């Protein structure tokens with residue numbers, strides 16, 4: 262059997278190996294992505310993001326547990342988890358940390374957890390995450406949860422992978438609500454105030470509600486973040502019902518599980534909304550378009566790099582700095598193998 266067949270048949274070892282090939286950007290990994298692609302598009306993708314220590318991993322663990330052990334009469338679903346930990350230099354540390362919290366899920370064949378540390382470029386991190394998610398999707402995981410830390414550019418890019426994005430806040434992170442500062446509120450489909458057992462949870466909830474009120478259609482913030490803008494339908498994709506969903510706020514205590522079933526209900530409600538409004542098709546189109554454009558750009562630049570020597574690049578730059586040629590001319594030279 263080929264590795265692809267093994268993955269499709271549920272072989273965890275083949276899956277783990279292929280995920281590593283992809284993380285290391287090997288030709289085998291790339292080939293696997295091509296062959297697995299036709300089998301994707303089935304999973305529900307849930308993004309969970311928030312400042313460090315807000316309780317994301319604990320909450321993801323609870324949520325996964327609920328999908329595995331739903332109330333009577335509801336079918337359980339298989340769950341894949343991709344935890345992106347940009348702060349950790351080695352994924353080993355993240356795996357260990359997560360393993361402790363994920364112990365309820367350990368040994369469950371319906372759960373697959375993958376931790377990934379960022380190495381090198383953050384733009385690459387979003388691409389790799391999306392590739393790993395693609396493989397888990399093909400492998401048949403029905404729910405895929407993507408955990409990312411913080412509110413930076415990389416997180417916003419990663420959040421764009423998900424169908425439903427959950428932004429987690431917790432009381433005691435200072436009066437300024439971190440997420441809002443970074444404009445991450447714009448990507449939230451559901452807001453969670455975790456650590457609702459702590460003092461200040463009501464204040465945090467109230468502050469978020471105020472911000473949401475301000476951010477309502479017609480009263481939107483000036484949008485500083487280009488990638489968030491890109492979430493809006495480009496003209497060639499047609500208009501969706503982008504203003505029809507108002508992000509609910511859910512209070513949770515991830516350590517005890519309080520509020521998790523309510524969160525799950527909101528996720529289900531959002532997914533239903535996505536189907537009904539046509540936003541799902543829309544999001545998928547944008548997702549694939551972004552992916553294709555991103556790869557295209559990467560390939561074009563790589564191909565161009567091969568066509569030009571370091572020497573030509575340096576000479577051209579020197580001429581530009583000496584104002585012998587204009588930036589436009591410099592680009593013409595560089596695009597033309599060193600000839601003007």
Ligand SMILES: Nc1nc2c(ncn2[C@@H]2O[C@H](COP(=O)(O)OP(=O)(O)OP(=O)(O)O)[C@@H](O)[C@H]2O)c(=O)[nH]1
Nearest residue numbers: 313314315316317318319410455456457514515516
């Ligand atoms: N009191 C209280 N503590 C919580 C709750 N949820 C998580 N914690 C604790 O908060 C700490 C951080 O939880 P994590 O789940 O590791 O948070 P995280 O957001 O994944 O952290 P990073 O991945 O490091 O950003 C742990 O000690 C948890 O036990 C909660 O609802 N209430």
Ligand SMILES: [Mg+2]
Nearest residue numbers: 317318319408
């Ligand atoms: Mg975590």
